[in-house]
Amino acid sequence: MPPRSPLIVPSVLPADFARLGDDVAALEKAGVDRIQWDVMDGHFVPNLTFGPDVIAACRSRAAVGFEAHLMVSNPDDLLGRYVEAGCELVIVHAETCTHLHKTLSQIRALGARSGVALNPATGIGAVSHVVDLLDLLLVMTVNPGFGGQAYIAEMEPKIAEARRMIDATGRDIPLEVDGGISSETIGAAAAAGADTFVVGSALFRNPDGIAAQVAECRAILAAATEAEAGSPISAIAGGK
Ligand code: DX5
8 A cells, every 4th residue: 555645633732722713724724634623531531621512613614624532431422422513533542442343333333434542551452453443543642631742752663563554454544643743753753654643732832833833744744755765775665
């Protein structure tokens, strides 16, 4: 499967909650590929964020796709509400699903794409038996719960393992990373095998604005792809 073009997916967590709809529209204007809503229940993670009504209220402010990253203890009870709110992709944490196979099947039955997120301590083995039900795999590069945390570089071998597992299926399953992604860390995550990048505080704190940070991330990813294509390893791999 040829490598997919990398996607930039901002997290709304660092946005100005007093003008959330405007920020959603600004993210789309900045050319992002999708928008991630970090849904936290104050139980699975020690923070509380977006109910489905908040997302529904912002749905008309942008045409770009929405994904719900459910950091909640009982996701099964909430799946339908987030799909109704306009999320085309629903990501659950493997650590919160007693019946992961059933939960992923339910998300698809609701007409949405299904994703699984893995906390830093959780191995790839947690999804190896439900790969057929995966439309996206998310390797957390921070412990979930807050934005602005440091990227955990020790996750790169796990990203590479996930890349190998996905490539072995021959299916086009996006490999997403989330947490501490910035101009300093996105290149290493891409080199490890990620192709979809959730970016939060790095986008909103760039003094030149969101669009400038998106462009910077894309330039780094393009350079990484070019470097990869030009490397002797890929030359051998490409049989040149
Ligand atoms: C953390 C969330 C992330 C976070 C990303 O639990 O899942 O999406 O908001 O923000 P940064 O990029 O600031 O780490």
